Amino acid sequence: MTITINNQNFILHPCGAAFWEEKKMLLISDLHLGKIAHFRKHGMAIPEKAVQENFNRLKNVLELFDSETIIFLGDLFHSTINAEWDFFEEWTKTVTQQLILVEGNHDVISKKYYEDLNIEIYSELIIDDFLLTHHPSKRENFFNFCGHIHPGIKLKGLGRQFLSLSCFFRKPNQMIFPAFGEFTGNFNLIPEENDKVYAIAKNEIIEIKLGLI
Known part of the structure; x- marks a missing residue:
């Protein structure tokens, strides 16, 4: 789905990007990254192949x-360096794009590790009239x-049926991105009158009518 914000076009993809x-x-x-390896280290039965997903x-x-x-963003x-860092380091060698990290609360790894991979790090980023x-x-x-929030939306159906989906949650001057990573979970948000919800439904993005929420 393509949306327009401040005369700029953004294509929302079902992966959450x-x-x-x-x-x-x-x-x-x-x-x-690293969350799955962290869970496995502490005994959770998550298949090793999930790391590669x-x-x-x-x-x-x-x-x-x-x-x-x-x-x-x-x-x-997810936390300190573990076995997944090696996969990430190898991945950076395969891409030609400039890589930028806007720091989050889980980004506790020393900046030197990112700098060694030519990844730029900022506490925030301003591009034209957008604040990242x-x-x-x-x-x-x-x-x-x-x-940060990992937004989700809970939809109401007939017979007290509910469906919870990840979403891009757009307010008049803000859009909260869904979590891209596996095994991250969602936090269900309740939209207000001027909000828009772009839900991820398998392989497509669907704008949700507020009456279904």
Whole structure:
């Protein structure tokens, strides 16, 4: 689905990424690399092949768009370095795009490790009249792209049926990105009158009518 914000076009993809057409930038939030290895280390029965799924998703979305820059909106790596860092380091060698990290609360790894991979790190990023952060932020005259919350939406059906979906949650001056990573979970949000919800339903993006929520 393509949406327009401040006269700029953004393609929302079902993986949870968005492509900024005019800037050729791919925006991704809350990848949480290392989380699966962290869970496995503490005895959770998660298949080892699940580690590779995040990298498969990255590969697939990069093949779809002619991006020159990838901006991670925080929580790129879940905690301290573990076995998944080696996979991430190898992945960076396969991409030609400029890599930028807007720091999130989980990004506790020393900046030197990212700098060694030529990844630029910022606490926030301003591009034209857009403010890119990890935590949702408000600033006059800027539209905020952010993550952190892992937004979801709960839909009501007949017979007390409910369906919970990840979503891009858009407020008048802000859009909260869904978590890109596997095993991240959602936090259901309740939209207000001027909000818009772009839900991820398998392989498509659907704008949800507020009456269904």
